Each structure stands twice: as structure tokens, then as C-alpha cells.
Amino acid sequence: MKFIQFSALIGVLAFCHTSFAHHSDAGMDENSVVTLEGKITEFLWKQPHVYLGIEVLENGEPVTWDIQLASVNGLSRSGWHAESLKPGDEVFARVNPAVNGRPYGKLSSIERADGTPVAVRPGATPVNKVQADSLEGNWMADRARSGPSYPGGFDGFFYAHLVLTEAGQEAMENYDPLSSENPESTCIGRPTPSAFISTSSYLMQVDMSDAEEKIVIKSEWYNEERTVYMDGRDHPNSSTTFATGHSIGYWDGDTLVVDTRNFDDHRSPYQIGVPSGSQKHVVEKYRLIEDGTAMAAEFMLEDPEFLAEPMYHSRVLLHSPHLRMLGTECDLESTTRLLKLGG
Numbered sequence: 001m002k003f004i005q006f007s008a009l010i011g012v013l014a015f016c017h018t019s020f021a022h023h024s025d026a027g028m029d030e031n032s033v034v035t036l037e038g039k040i041t042e043f044l045w046k047q048p049h050v051y052l053g054i055e056v057l058e059n060g061e062p063v064t065w066d067i068q069l070a071s072v073n074g075l076s077r078s079g080w081h082a083e084s085l086k087p088g089d090e091v092f093a094r095v096n097p098a099v100n101g102r103p104y105g106k107l108s109s110i111e112r113a114d115g116t117p118v119a120v121r122p123g124a125t126p127v128n129k130v131q132a133d134s135l136e137g138n139w140m141a142d143r144a145r146s147g148p149s150y151p152g153g154f155d156g157f158f159y160a161h162l163v164l165t166e167a168g169q170e171a172m173e174n175y176d177p178l179s180s181e182n183p184e185s186t187c188i189g190r191p192t193p194s195a196f197i198s199t200s201s202y203l204m205q206v207d208m209s210d211a212e213e214k215i216v217i218k219s220e221w222y223n224e225e226r227t228v229y230m231d232g233r234d235h236p237n238s239s240t241t242f243a244t245g246h247s248i249g250y251w252d253g254d255t256l257v258v259d260t261r262n263f264d265d266h267r268s269p270y271q272i273g274v275p276s277g278s279q280k281h282v283v284e285k286y287r288l289i290e291d292g293t294a295m296a297a298e299f300m301l302e303d304p305e306f307l308a309e310p311m312y313h314s315r316v317l318l319h320s321p322h323l324r325m326l327g328t329e330c331d332l333e334s335t336t337r338l339l340k341l342g343g
Contacts, residue, residue, distance in 0.1 A: 027178050028096045028106045036065055037113070040089040045082040046331040047072050048184070048222065052085060052107075054093060065103040066337060067095055073220050073326045074201050079119035091118070131292040132319045135215075135256060136208040139295055139317040141199040146315040157197060158270035161311050168274045168306035175273025183267055187330035189222035190269045191244050192260055192282050193299045199317055203325055206286075215249060215256070223327045228258050235261050238278055245282070258284040279305050293319050 038056035041064055050069040055062050069075060075084075085091070090113035095105030110118050150156030164172065175181065183190075195204055195217070202220040215228040228249040235246050238261075246262035260282045269276045280303040287296045298314035301307070 027098050027100065027104075029099045030096055032097055033094050033108060034097045034105060036067075036091075036093045036095060038065075038091070040085050040087055040091060042087065043082075043085040044334060045072060046334040047328045048187075048330050048335055050075055050080075051334060051337060054091065063103050065095070065105060067093065067105055067107050068337070069107045071201070071328060073203075073328065075119070076326065077323070081119075084119050129290075129293040130319055130321050132288065132295075132321075133292060134208055134211075135206045135286055135288065135295065137206060138320045138323055138325065139199065139204045139206065140202075140320045140323065142294065142316040142318045143200055146200060154194075154197060155271045158272050158274070161313065162270060162272075162274060163308045163311075164274060165304070165306055165308045168308070171275050171306065172273040175268060177268070177271075177273065181267060184271075185336050187222070187332060187335055188266075189224055189243075189330075190271065191224075191263055191266060191276070192226065192247075193284070193301055193313075194269065195219035195221060195224055195226075196284065196297065196299055197313075199315070202328070203320065203323055204317070205325055217247075217258075218325070220326055221328055222330055226260075235259075238262060241265075241278065245280070252285075255285050255287040258282075258286075260284075274306050276303050277305060279303055289316070295319070 036054050036056050038054045040052060041055050042051070042053035044051040049071055052067050052069065053064050054067060055064045057063070091110055092113055093110040094108040096108060098104040112118060150160050162168070180186065195202075198204075198219060198221045204220075205218040207216040207218065211230060213229075213231050215230055217226045217228060218224065224244060226244045226247055228247040230249050233248060235248060240246075241262050241264045243264050245260040247258050247260040249256060249258045251257070261280070263276055263278070263280045265275065265277045267273075267275050280301075282299055282301050284299045285297070288294075289296045295317040296314070297317050298312070300310055300312050302310040
């Protein structure tokens with residue numbers, strides 16, 4: 001068993017069998033790759049992210065690395081299951097290591113010691129496009145048309161797009177993602193537009209069964225469920241706030257417009273330490289395109305206390321009735337493991 005450190009080794013990723021996106025890359029060195037050859041000691045198949053332990057020899061002594069993977073949702077759709085790895089299995093893995101040198105990392109690729117893949121992505125036949133008659137149904141981002149990917153995934157997206165005020169910048173610089181200050185460490189989810197951005201990896205479901213009164217938008221991520229009131233009501237007084245905000249909607253022709261305000265204070269809704277609070281405001285728009293097989297989606301995000309200018313983003317969502325909602329029941333044993341990096 002052995003391990004090898006590569007600094008700024010970008011090229012190694014070109015031949016990896018499997019790539020893993022993760023919802024949080026706090027404390028990881030995205031510019032380094034460590035290769036680990038050893039035995040599996042643990043395979044924790046829990047939400048919001050799966051973990052495995054790999055025992056390697058470092059200077060002749062056994063050391064166990066704690067490795068974080070993607071969610072059960074994403075791994076399942078890539079052919080993984082709860083028995084994909086077992087203690088004693090010999091593997092060869094590549095990980096982005098923790099910046100503080102602890103034996104902790106984010107998985108980049110993994111294969112068995114004999115070179116065979118751990119999982120084989122399902123889908124021997126292409127998925128046919130299915131027409132939707134309305135916005136009702138399951139939707140997933142068309143990643144080919146969602147713009148560039150960013151180092152760090154969800155975190156990197158907001159690093160690239162948010163323009164901060166002095167208060168936002170100061171809050172981000174003073175944030176410790178490897179402490180209990182991180183809302184995810186206690187299974188607190190992220191309000192909109194998180195579910196919108198997370199459609200790159202997680203299903204969004206629109207329930208229009210009572211569309212004249214309300215539309216319900218659900219996300220696999222932390223089982224978020226948001227009610228959009230369609231009965232003409234206004235937002236309540238700003239002193240009344242909600243974890244997911246208060247959403248009201250209306251139709252502008254064939255476009256559903258969703259206006260959300262009245263958010264609870266949240267320490268890190270964009271996962272980079274920039275807070276949000278009572279001034280946050282999000283407007284989303286959804287419209288069927290391409291004969292109902294796809295949806296044009298966009299949002300505007302503003303929060304003058306922390307954002308120096310509004311943020312705009314758009315993408316195409318694909319109608320995905322072949323995928324079922326898996327949900328994300330947050331497990332404290334899993335989500336608190338990131339705290340091992342702190343201290």
C-alpha cells in the first residue's frame with residue numbers, strides 16, 4: 001500500500017474513469033491530487049454525502065484517509081449502490097487533499113486494484129425525449145447547455161458570479177466552513193436559488209395539482225419543498241420570515257414568474273460564507289420550450305446588504321420522467337465529518 005503526492009497535477013484527471021462532483025469543497029486543495037493505493041476500511045452510504053475510508057502505508061505506518069464522495073443520488077445514477085465497496089477491498093484512488101495536511105480528501109476517481117471500475121454507469125440505451133404538457137414533472141439541468149463548470153462545483157459557481165459589498169466580503173473572509181458555523185454541519189439546507197443551481201446534480205420537481213391556488217417546487221437536495229402561492233396574495237410583513245422564503249407566483253403569458261422574499265437570516269446560503277437576510281429577493285421564470293421536452297429557466301438574485309449588484313443566471317432544464325426523486329435525508333454522522341478538518 002502506498003500514497004503519492006502530485007502538486008498542480010491537472011493532467012492526471014484526463015484519464016480518470018469516474019469524476020465526482022461534490023456539494024461542498026471547503027478545505028480542499030483543488031490544484032493537487034493525491035493517489036492512494038490501499039484497502040477499504042469503511043463505506044458509509046448515507047446522505048448528504050457518501051464516505052469511504054482507505055488505509056494506506058505512510059513511512060511504514062498505517063494511516064486511514066477519510067474520503068468524501070458525492071451524494072447517494074448522484075452515485076446511484078452512476079451505477080453505485082450500498083454494496084459497491086466493502087471493507088478489505090483493494091483500490092486505487094485519486095483525491096483532492098485537505099489544505100491543512102490532514103488525511104482527508106474529496107474523491108476524484110477510483111478503481112479496483114486490478115484496474116476494473118467500482119461502478120458502471122447505467123444506460124445502455126439512450127433516453128428518449130418525452131413531451132410535457134405543462135411545467136408539472138421532474139426536471140434536470142442540461143449540463144451541455146448550462147455554461148462552464150467551476151472548480152469547487154456549487155461553491156465555485158457563486159465565487160465566480162457574486163459581486164460583493166464590503167459587508168459581504170468581510171463576512172466571507174471571516175467565515176470558517178470547517179466549524180459548526182457552517183449550516184450544513186447541522187443539516188440546515190440552502191434556500192433558493194440553491195435548488196435551481198443544484199439541478200446540475202439533483203432533480204427539481206414541479207407539482208401543479210392545485211395550480212390555481214399554489215404550485216409546489218421540490219428539490220432532492222435536503223428534501224426542500226417550497227410553496228408558490230398563486231391566489232393573488234402579497235408577501236407578508238418583512239418581520240415575518242421563512243427558511244425557504246415566501247414565494248408568490250403569476251403567469252406572464254406562458255411563463256411562470258415566482259417572486260420570493262422574507263428569508264430567514266442564513267450564514268452561508270451560497271456555501272462561501274456570504275450571508276443572506278431580510279433584504280434578499282429572488283425572481284425566477286420558467287417556460288416550456290422545444291415542444292415541451294425542455295424548460296427555459298432563469299433567475300435574478302439581489303441582496304443589497306451583501307451583494308453589490310444583482311446576479312442573473314439562466315439554463316435549460318430537461319423533462320426527466322425516467323428519473324425518480326430520491327430525496328436527501330441529511331444524516332448527522334455524515335454531514336459532521338467535515339468538522340474533522342477544523343481545529
